[in-house]
Amino acid sequence: GQNIDQPTEMTATEGAIVQINCTYQTSGFNGLFWYQQHAGEAPTFLSYNVLDGLEEKGRFSSFLSRSKGYSYLLLKELQMKDSASYLCAVKDSNYQLIWGAGTKLIIKP
Amino acid sequence: DVKVTQSSRYLVKRTGEKVFLECVQDMDHENMFWYRQDPGLGLRLIYFSYDVKMKEKGDIPEGYSVSREKKERFSLILESASTNQTSMYLCASSFNSGANVLTFGAGSRLTVL
Secondary structure (H helix, E strand, C coil), X not given: CCEEECXXXXXXXXXXCEEEEEEEXXXXXXXXXXXXXXXXXXXXXXXXXXXXXXXXXXXXXXXXECCCCEEEEEECCCCHHHCEEEEXXXXXXXXXXXXXXXXXXXXXX | CCCEXXXXXXXXXXXXXXXXXXXXXXXXXXXXXXXXECCCCCCEEEEEECCCCCCEECCCCCCCEEEEEECCXXXXXXXXXXXXXXXXXXXXXXXXXCCCCCEECCCEEEEEC
């Protein structure tokens, strides 16, 4: 079966750095997405990786290793507004998205 | 600046009622999707559409149907609501090219009593 694993919840301190991991086993790979979802709101797109390596976008970076079936989202200089759930999703060989259950990130002052 | 609009944020229905969830996007996207989101689970695809009057079953289509009469509108229909359909329903849309990044609506929280 197809599976996306990510931690259920993480806690970090304002101003710090946090890494949210995502591992996947899917039938084929055509890209990996990270979305952010604040409580009660729509998920919004953060990043897309299709090749190995690190993609940096401001305070957020996303890393992919296809050989290891692994990605992480790195958030730097954490702010209270970063408290949200972070969803990892992989596009499989049929170009369908397989979603992880999401990681709830709690930021403490 | 609203791009994907779901007509109802909160609905409470009784078992057996017919329920319509409406979704409209203003970005001229070809693709539209209906997902449900439940605690502890990843988003699950109910139905999707790549074009007007076209629909494809997703992973959990049982108990649902959809309608896409116009490019901008994708409706989800629960013919006879059941308590196990209590959930958050998310509509999304995307272009049919490139990374197909999804733009989501704010969601419709349905409670079936």
